Amino acid sequence: xxxxxxxxxxxxxxxxxxxxxxxxxxxxxxxxxxxxxxxxxxxxxxxxxxxxxxxxxxxxxxxxxxxxxxxxxxxxxxxxxxxxxxxxxxxxxxxxxxxxxxxxxxxxxxxxxxxxxxxxxxxxxxxxxxxxxxxxxxxxxxxxxx
Numbered sequence: 105x106x107x108x109x110x111x112x113x114x115x116x117x118x119x120x121x122x123x124x125x126x127x128x129x130x131x132x133x134x135x136x137x138x139x140x141x142x143x144x145x146x147x148x149x150x151x152x153x154x155x156x157x158x159x160x161x162x163x164x165x166x167x168x169x170x171x172x173x174x175x176x177x178x179x180x181x182x183x184x185x186x187x188x189x190x191x192x193x194x195x196x197x198x199x200x201x202x203x204x205x206x207x208x209x210x211x212x213x214x215x216x217x218x219x220x221x222x223x224x225x226x227x228x229x230x231x232x233x234x235x236x237x238x239x240x241x242x243x244x245x246x247x248x249x250x
Contacts, residue, residue, distance in 0.1 A: 111196050112151070112152075112155050112192045112195055112196045112199075113136065113189065113192050113193055113196050115151050116139075116144060116148040116151055116152065116188060116189060116192045117135060117136065117139040117144075117148075136189060139185065139189070140182050140185045140186045140189055141182050142179075142185075143179040143180045143181060143182060143184075143185050144179070144180045144184075144185040144188050144189070145178065145179055145180075146174070146177060146178055146179075146180075148180075148185075148188055148192075149163070149167075149169075149174065149180070149188060151192075152167075152188055152191055152192055152195075155192070155195050155205065155209075156191075156195060156209060156212060156225065157209050158213075158225070160174065162225075163191075165229070166191065166225060166226065166228065166229045167184065167187040167188055167191060167229075168187065168229065169184050169187075190228070190231070190234050191225075191228060191234075194224075194228055194234055194237055194238060194241075195208055195212070197238060197241055198211060198212065198224075198241055201241045201242075201244055201245045202244070211224065212224045212225040213225060216240070218236075218240050219236070219237075219240075224237045224240070
């Protein structure tokens, strides 16, 4: 029997050591917030690259972390961690809506009419763009013409 893989967001949080000092966190969102505050490890960025199946350099552009910074960083700052989490959450949502991780990968790289021909991965490089990608996924999920 195959072992079920953890959702991407949980895997992004797993590599880091939480500095919550044993406090019980109330919800999955609390765990995510604490993970962002503590800073994701470089392993989280690698997991994100694997999930999207894109080169590190491309993902550096999307999350706005210079490749030189990425090479030096072992733990990301909270703002960097939040951008990594944003893309991880979007990928997880796309895999749910589209039925598989492979379908999500393909969709994120394909130009979308709703974004004037820009692939969703590139469109999601800002918070507002990520919200629009999430909105489009909701429309797709409910069968709304996009």
